[in-house]
Amino acid sequence: MNKDWPLWEVFIRSKNGLSHKHAGSLHAVDAAMAIENARDVYTRRAEGVSIWVIESKNITASDPADTDMLFEPSVSKVYRHPTFYDVPDSITHM
Numbered sequence: 001m002n003k004d005w006p007l008w009e010v011f012i013r014s015k016n017g018l019s020h021k022h023a024g025s026l027h028a029v030d031a032a033m034a035i036e037n038a039r040d041v042y043t044r045r046a047e048g049v050s051i052w053v054i055e056s057k058n059i060t061a062s063d064p065a066d067t068d069m070l071f072e073p074s075v076s077k078v079y080r081h082p083t084f085y086d087v088p089d090s091i092t093h094m
Helices: 031-042 064-075
Strands: 007-013 021-027 050-055
Touching: 007 031, 021 031, 031 050
Parallel strands: none
Antiparallel strands: 007 021, 007 050
16 A cells, blocks of 8 residues: 555445445545445445545544534524423334
8 A cells, every 4th residue: 555645534325315424544546446445445244335435635624622613603592402392202212
């Protein structure tokens, strides 16, 4: 493996209808090689039906230091919390 190859983030969907989940990272020359390597590394037991890869440099993430500023607006909207709603006793799966 060449460490100069770009780093790729791998997302696997285990079944149709489910969301893709981050499975890990790997180095590859291009997207086609990243998908092939992801298949070999992360779906050895046929766990997946779909693979997404994205070059790590193309991901933008929030800074944990900005958590208060970024998420504060949602704290002031308490009506969005489910504690304000009555759930019937017959609903058991929530």
